[in-house]
Amino acid sequence: MSHRTYTHPDVLSVGVAQGWADPETDPTKIDWAPRQARAAIAFQVIDGRPVNPCERTATRYGRNELGHWGEALAADALVSATDRTGRRWIVMVERADGHGWALPGGHVDPGETALEAAVRELAEETGLTIPGAPWQAAPPRYVPDPRASDEAWMVTVLCTARLGVGDRERFPAVVGSDDARQAAWVLADTYEVLLGYLAGAHGGRVFAAHVDMLKRHLATPEVA
Incomplete structure (x- = not known):
């Protein structure tokens, strides 16, 4: 111990x-x-x-x-879209602290709901706003954050929005800002596909705290 x-x-x-x-x-x-x-x-x-x-x-x-x-409560935004060939893409950011690629997200401010925080963090870190998007918030979940201790830890609410089917070149533009070094649409048919794409296209890895969350979400096929 x-x-x-x-x-x-x-x-x-x-x-x-x-x-x-x-x-x-x-x-x-x-x-x-x-x-x-x-x-x-x-x-x-x-x-x-x-x-x-x-x-x-x-x-x-x-x-x-x-x-x-x-406990510190956070919210993470998982925005997905399907291209014309049926492949799933999600928005991810490269963290400026060197911990890898993650879903856009951050702390829930006082008086703010988790969904409001996820939408705000998405806009702050990627410039992406999607008014009228059909957001869904999952129950809070503990995340094994590498920055945590036995006396300080993170809990997050995963908020998801699907943008449907479209031409890949017409997906909304994303640009890294605030706490994000860069932002990108990442191919994510499965978690293994996501890993390969991140490594090949960006030389990147997944933020440890988001590994299990992404594995579970990407195990379910996208529904257009």
Whole structure:
């Protein structure tokens, strides 16, 4: 069992200054009741310290690379389209932090629904807006984020929108911005196809936290 204690220096400096990290360095001083009440996945607090409800990580104490103690709720946007040959494509972004290619997404802001956050993050990271799209939000799910610890972890809501069938060259343009180094339509008939396309076209890999989520979603054939 790991007893490692670690919080990345950026959490305590840049994170606090930019507002994405808790300034409190001692979790036993936090009022946990409100955080537990709004948590998407219930978790325990033992001796004043939050306990990751789904896994033990390599970092027992501290926040590793995440900003908030306990659960951080995110939303991810999975936008798909089918070309005229019946092949499925999805929008992905290359993360600027070097963790690989992921679905556009980010933290759910106070007063915002997960779906609103997914739509906002999609626009911020790719420039893509799809008014009137038939969005669907899945139940919250824990994601095995490599930045997590036993005391700070991520839960996300996968929000999906299918754009139907069209000419590949006429798919809406996407351009990486904000937290995304670049954005692209990625061939994704299956998860294995997605891996091969990312590696061949971009020399890229899938963000570890999104592997299982993408495997599960892409196991279901696209319905035009």
